[in-house]
Amino acid sequence: MPLVKGGKIIADPLIHVADDAEIPGEGAILISAARFLGDAEALSQRAGKTGVIWPNNRDVDDLVPYLGRLAAVALVFPTFRDGRAYSQARLLRERHGFKGELRAIGQVLRDQFVFMLRAGFDAFEVKKESDAEAFAATVKRYSVFYQPTGDGRITALHRRMQLRHSESAGQ
Amino acid sequence: MTSPLEQKKIRITGPSMVTANRTWDGVVIYRTSKQGWSADLSDAAIVRTSDEARALLTESIADDVGAIGAYIAPVEVRDGGAIKPGNLREHIRSEGVTIDLPVPA
Amino acid sequence: MYAYDELDRTIINERVEEFRDQVKRRLSGELTEDEFKMLRLQNGVYLQLHAYMFRVAIPYGTLSSKQLRALAHVARRYDRGYGHFTTRQNIQFNWIKLAELPDALADLAEVGIHAMQTSGNNTRNVTSDQWAGVAPGEVEDPRIWSELLRQYTTLHPEFSFLPRKFKFAITASDHDRAAIKVHDIGLRLYKNEAGETGFEVLVGGGLGRTPFIGKTIKPFVHGHDLLSYVEAILRVYNQYGRRDNIYKARIKILVHELGIEKFAREVEEEWLQMRDSALAIDDSVIEDIRSRFTYPAYEKLPHMPDELKKAAHDPHFEAWRKNSVAPHKVPGYAIVTLSLKPVGGPPGDATADQMDAIADLADKYSFGEIRVGHEQNLALPHVARRDLPVLWKALDKIGVATPNVNLVSDIIACPGLDYCSLANARSIPIAQELTRRFANHETANMIGRLHINISGCINACGHHHVGHIGILGVEKNGEEFYQITIGGRADEKAEVGTLIGPAVPYGEVADVIEDIVEAYLALRARPDELFIDTVKRLGVEPFKERVYATR
Numbered sequence: 001m002p003l004v005k006g007g008k009i010i011a012d013p014l015i016h017v018a019d020d021a022e023i024p025g026e027g028a029i030l031i032s033a034a035r036f037l038g039d040a041e042a043l044s045q046r047a048g049k050t051g052v053i054w055p056n057n058r059d060v061d062d063l064v065p066y067l068g069r070l071a072a073v074a075l076v077f078p079t080f081r082d083g084r085a086y087s088q089a090r091l092l093r094e095r096h097g098f099k100g101e102l103r104a105i106g107q108v109l110r111d112q113f114v115f116m117l118r119a120g121f122d123a124f125e126v127k128k129e130s131d132a133e134a135f136a137a138t139v140k141r142y143s144v145f146y147q148p149t150g151d152g153r154i155t156a157l158h159r160r161m162q163l164r165h166s167e168s169a170g171q
Numbered sequence: 172m173t174s175p176l177e178q179k180k181i182r183i184t185g186p187s188m189v190t191a192n193r194t195w196d197g198v199v200i201y202r203t204s205k206q207g208w209s210a211d212l213s214d215a216a217i218v219r220t221s222d223e224a225r226a227l228l229t230e231s232i233a234d235d236v237g238a239i240g241a242y243i244a245p246v247e248v249r250d251g252g253a254i255k256p257g258n259l260r261e262h263i264r265s266e267g268v269t270i271d272l273p274v275p276a
Numbered sequence: 277m278y279a280y281d282e283l284d285r286t287i288i289n290e291r292v293e294e295f296r297d298q299v300k301r302r303l304s305g306e307l308t309e310d311e312f313k314m315l316r317l318q319n320g321v322y323l324q325l326h327a328y329m330f331r332v333a334i335p336y337g338t339l340s341s342k343q344l345r346a347l348a349h350v351a352r353r354y355d356r357g358y359g360h361f362t363t364r365q366n367i368q369f370n371w372i373k374l375a376e377l378p379d380a381l382a383d384l385a386e387v388g389i390h391a392m393q394t395s396g397n398n399t400r401n402v403t404s405d406q407w408a409g410v411a412p413g414e415v416e417d418p419r420i421w422s423e424l425l426r427q428y429t430t431l432h433p434e435f436s437f438l439p440r441k442f443k444f445a446i447t448a449s450d451h452d453r454a455a456i457k458v459h460d461i462g463l464r465l466y467k468n469e470a471g472e473t474g475f476e477v478l479v480g481g482g483l484g485r486t487p488f489i490g491k492t493i494k495p496f497v498h499g500h501d502l503l504s505y506v507e508a509i510l511r512v513y514n515q516y517g518r519r520d521n522i523y524k525a526r527i528k529i530l531v532h533e534l535g536i537e538k539f540a541r542e543v544e545e546e547w548l549q550m551r552d553s554a555l556a557i558d559d560s561v562i563e564d565i566r567s568r569f570t571y572p573a574y575e576k577l578p579h580m581p582d583e584l585k586k587a588a589h590d591p592h593f594e595a596w597r598k599n600s601v602a603p604h605k606v607p608g609y610a611i612v613t614l615s616l617k618p619v620g621g622p623p624g625d626a627t628a629d630q631m632d633a634i635a636d637l638a639d640k641y642s643f644g645e646i647r648v649g650h651e652q653n654l655a656l657p658h659v660a661r662r663d664l665p666v667l668w669k670a671l672d673k674i675g676v677a678t679p680n681v682n683l684v685s686d687i688i689a690c691p692g693l694d695y696c697s698l699a700n701a702r703s704i705p706i707a708q709e710l711t712r713r714f715a716n717h718e719t720a721n722m723i724g725r726l727h728i729n730i731s732g733c734i735n736a737c738g739h740h741h742v743g744h745i746g747i748l749g750v751e752k753n754g755e756e757f758y759q760i761t762i763g764g765r766a767d768e769k770a771e772v773g774t775l776i777g778p779a780v781p782y783g784e785v786a787d788v789i790e791d792i793v794e795a796y797l798a799l800r801a802r803p804d805e806l807f808i809d810t811v812k813r814l815g816v817e818p819f820k821e822r823v824y825a826t827r
Contacts, residue, residue: 059515081314081397083437087514090434095549111298111315118433130306141294144286146427148554149434155554156283156427157561164564195303196373197327236305240323240697258754260693264325268694270704273358273627 077106093120320391337365405453439517457770480531577608624652692732699732701749
């Protein structure tokens with residue numbers, strides 16, 4: 001499954017480590033929440049980068065104490081129709097200020113890329129090769145957005161206000 | 172995606188056929204005995220056992236590009252072999268709405 | 277009405293292009309139906325019995341004449357020459373081809389019409405009442421807030437994949453014509469003691485399998501906080517609404533299972549963390565939206581012009597005027613309801629020719645504006661009283677002047693088994709027969725205000741739960757049967773109706789309704805005691821006895 005980050009397909013810097021496999025002392029890994037929480041203090045201080053896969057039916061609050069030491073959080077779309085991870089992503093980014101990689105995994109399809117980016121995801125384990133290749137073009141689909149999210153884009157409402165002010169200022 | 176065949180037991184109680192809607196225009200279609208579809212009910216393949224029904228449905232569902240929403244529906248087979256819709260819903264699908272459409276000038 | 281600007285139009289156009297690409301990928305097989313279905317639903321495209329159905333949004337029920345002509349064009353060019361107005365102020369076309377939908381959408385986009393989120397598990401059309409902005413006694417125009425909400429909820433990245441659909445309604449009048457108490461979020465706009473504009477917020481109303489009347493979650497949310505508060509509700513719902521069972525996935529179930537107090541606490545906790553965020557609404561933002569609503573340049577006109585005095589001699593005109601014309605907040609003007617419930621006709625339908633004719637009449641007599649009501653009738657909201665006689669003649673000519681508004685033959689019905697793949701039974705022929713039984717206008721007037729609602733299945737798109745008389749189609753052994761309820765209402769005194777007895781077969785429904793009406797006429801305390809009040813006073817028993825005595 002191709003990983004898209006920075007608008008293109010890249011080699012995955014994180015290694016998925018299964019629950020029953022040994023965790024390497026160094027190197028970048030992605031492990032399940034259960035595994036991580038089982039030994040959170042130690043794991044969040046390991047030498048390499050650590051990423052955690054957080055289930056979509058659990059509050060992110062339990063992960064918040066460790067966010068500062070995590071390189072990545074992966075949130076899950078069991079089907080693309082299950083939108084709980086969008087809320088989790090926004091909370092992690094906007095409320096808790098998570099600066100690491102926020103990765104979308106599960107059934108990640110082309111037609112949700114824009115929503116995911118707006119919610120704060122910056123890495124995508126994309127199901128279909130063709131969707132991954134179309135990522136850069138797809139995210140240009142929309143240029144106007146109504147509501148504010150943490151992506152910093154100005155909303156249509158505020159763009160209008162700006163235009164108004166510049167119009168009247170120019171008079 | 173779980174197969175509809177796993178979701179529920181397929182049990183038919185009389186002669187049945189498989190019907191769906193054509194993907195590109197939504198027209199009602201019936202599965203034929205030649206791995207195809209026809210908009211004419213008289214071309215429908217008739218199945219009489221649950222196993223046959225299941226097989227016909229599986230094959231129909233595999234055509235995801237051409238047809239959507241395939242399901243097994245009852246038919247009435249008259250003396251002489253004419254195939255008629257087996258319930259009101261299929262009657263409406265094959266004959267059209269039971270009311271007069273508003274007539275544009 | 278709201279004037280879409282370049283930003284609004286850009287979003288619509290970008291959406292059309294996205295959908296065009298999605299349809300292309302579907303027809304080529306690149307997208308499976310499983311992957312495509314939710315995408316097409318998010319553009320209002322259903323698969324029905326015979327064909328696709330296309331549901332177009334009419335935000336808060338307001339249309340310009342240009343937009344109505346565009347709907348007529350779609351009906352002609354892509355469909356079979358007519359459309360159906362729905363109980364959520366939308367319009368549906370029943371024979372659309374998927375392959376042609378992107379073109380239809382592009383044609384509609386040219387006049388600022390879209391189909392975004394008219395289906396799917398997202399936030400749907402924000403409805404209001406069809407008299408918004410012109411009703412006497414209204415606090416302020418609720419459509420300003422509807423538009424604010426529309427923008428906020430459109431393509432919201434966090435809430436496009438909710439557990440289930442989500443519907444808003446707003447009222448700004450004491451008499452609730454928007455049925456806010458049976459919506460997922462109902463908003464009652466009012467001014468508090470300090471004169472500040474805000475909302476009583478209700479949650480968890482809804483019909484369908486498990487009807488609920490909405491409960492007040494917060495008695496006053498300041499206008500500035502509306503969006504942040506709504507976001508808090510949606511976020512709690514998105515995270516905790518059930519996803520294991522589609523019949524238990526609406527917010528009403530979550531509210532019911534948690535209890536309103538606990539639910540309110542969850543929302544409050546969430547809200548307090550984000551109320552002063554970017555979602556806080558500035559007065560300048562509200563004023564900007566308000567400034568984009570154009571209102572007519574009303575003239576100073578007399579309440580009783582000569583034209584009206586002269587026409588009073590015509591009993592047909594008078595019958596219509598007394599029934600279909602309502603007071604306007606501006607003296608000398610009136611709100612005119614156009615009945616789409618002709619005797620023997622399918623309720624809520626209009627042909628493309630009718631739509632064009634109504635658009636022309638709107639230009640001539642209503643400053644180019646038309647409204648759509650959830651009762652499936654249209655309205656011309658700015659008619660000068662002096663124009664009523666000439667307007668009536670024109671409306672009568674095109675068949676939208678049946679003087680039956682709010683009467684027994686003004687029936688609300690879903691499309692039912694004639695069209696809908698969810699239905700168990702037909703609803704339109706039942707409605708048609710009832711209009712024939714009660715075609716006599718004197719009789720209908722004598723009966724008085726009586727709302728009959730018909731749904732062809734438990735999904736309740738005909739709002740049968742809140743009909744004064746509700747009719748629900750069910751299936752028994754392959755035959756169509758109908759359960760009858762009485763005593764429901766959708767307004768500020770909203771209530772779910774009560775079953776009066778066992779389901780009756782298709783052929784007997786009209787007889788049963790006639791019996792119910794006869795029972796009412798015999799039981800009412802005075803000629804002006806409404807059906808709904810008689811039921812309230814006496815309960816269901818006396819009706820049950822009379823109706824089922826011989827059955």
